[in-house]
Amino acid sequence: MSRLYSYRFFVFSSIRNEFKSKFSRSKLGALWMIINPIVQSVVYATVLSSIIASKLPGIESKYAYALYLLAGMLAWALFHEVVMSCVNVFVDKADLMKKVAxxxxxxxxxxxxxALVNNFFLLLAILLVFMLLGHTFSAAALLLPAIIGINFVFALSLGTILGILNVVVRDVAQAVQVVLQALFWLTPIVYTPNILPERVKDVLLMSPVYKLVSAYHATLVYGELPDPAYLSQVAALALALAVFAVVLFRRASSDMSDAL
Structure with a gap:
């Protein structure tokens, strides 16, 4: 971690350069980062709102389902993009690892x-949509940065572990993509937990992503404080995964270049 801190300016400049190069020849630029999740949310909202809108307790807005969906998509977008980026990063940057110290x-x-930069722009877009729809935020929304931080650390730690494994077994990246597709539908993003049987809900509550999405919904949509037990459990898991990722990386780093 000390070496990472020493190279912090390298990290920041690399993120800036990646951002610039990614949209250097694009007329819409950073807008592409928010178009896909926004369009996806609009499609889901259009198709499902008439089915689920009446089952959103505590929200009086006629756009209740759209608000609920956007908040969930914001949480999922960060988790999904961070994990998938980290899973492939060592393989994608194999040449750089061999040439540059x-x-x-x-x-x-x-x-x-x-991915965090991308999610920041998506957050701004979603907050703007919320305001245009007449939604007001409570003081609970001030906790959103902390929730985003937990989501980020959890996804980064998990993605790094999977990325190391992907160097050895290339099927890991494909398997992760399939698992994430299933996890998306096992998380209350396009539906609400109250439509599920209690047995199913109890099983899904074991998922840390479920708890993270619930925290986004609580602060952004319902104007309530997120469940402290949920957040503390995910934060503890994120910290444990971060420690494990560092240990695993130290043990595997010397062999990664040869494996690549």
């Missing part, structure tokens, strides 16, 4: 940092 741990941090 720098702490390899910077690579997943840079990839995750780029």
């Amino acid at each position: 720098f702490p390899r741990v910077c690579l997943p941090v840079i990839a995750a940092g780029m």
